[in-house]
Amino acid sequence: MIQILVADGNVAEARREHVRATGETSAEAYAALLAELAPDAACTILEPADTGAALPAGADLAGFDGVVFTGSQLHVSDDSEPVRRQRALMRTALEAGLPVFGSCWGVQLAAAAAGGSAGPNPRGPEYGFARRLVPTGPGREHPLLAGRPPTWDAPAMHLDAVLEPPPGAEVLAGNGLLDVQALALRLGAGTFWGTQYHPELDFGALSAMLRLSEPDILKSGLCRDGAALTAYADEVGLLGSGDRPDLAWRHGLGPEVLEAPRRRREIGNFLAHLVRPRAARR
Structure with missing residues (x-):
């Protein structure tokens, strides 16, 4: 059994709004997808934007094989308490040596936690689909994008983006609207892989x-x-x-968009290349 912590990026009211619109929170949807991709996965949901959020009694980060950060209606550049709490969780997880994946908000949060910056994309938002994504030189050989063709589209919903990657990070993909559509970085003993687009969304x-x-x-x-x-x-x-x-x-x-296994490729690669090897070592 692999153990995955799913961190919901939204505050309580935004979670309620998401439930009214979709029937579940972002974290619940992500956990269901992870269980579909990895039937042996047990997911624990955490709501780190909330004051006093904590892991279940008896649990600690070292017991997880990976962490996934969902999207969020928050803005990293606001530096509010919910943002600071999540940035601290990102740093703690990575410094503890955990593999971490994040989409949209998650990749912005990781970049900020590691010394980069995120904010409104000066080239404009992407709503619906990110078009004509292409790998960078490092991205063509990186396991996060294994199986992706030379260009692809993906679900996307964002105003903000990574504007300045942190030192040492690898930018893996971009398009005409945004240079940082996929990113890999290391912080402490941990590894982060993430995308600005949403491979998890149906x-x-x-x-x-x-x-x-x-x-x-x-x-x-x-x-x-x-x-x-x-x-x-x-x-x-x-x-x-x-x-x-x-x-x-x-x-x-x-x-690449219409077929679910292709649309979700980056999440499957994260599980195969980072989460399962850690679980096997535990």
């Missing part, structure tokens, strides 16, 4: 998150009005049926 969750982000999407000018956004979100949700080649064609999406 189309239903992505559709719901688009609706939640309506004010920011309209402000960005990516949709003309609420009706246009609703129509787009509806079509994204329908992509999950697996039987809408018309919508896949309309949105220019291929198997």
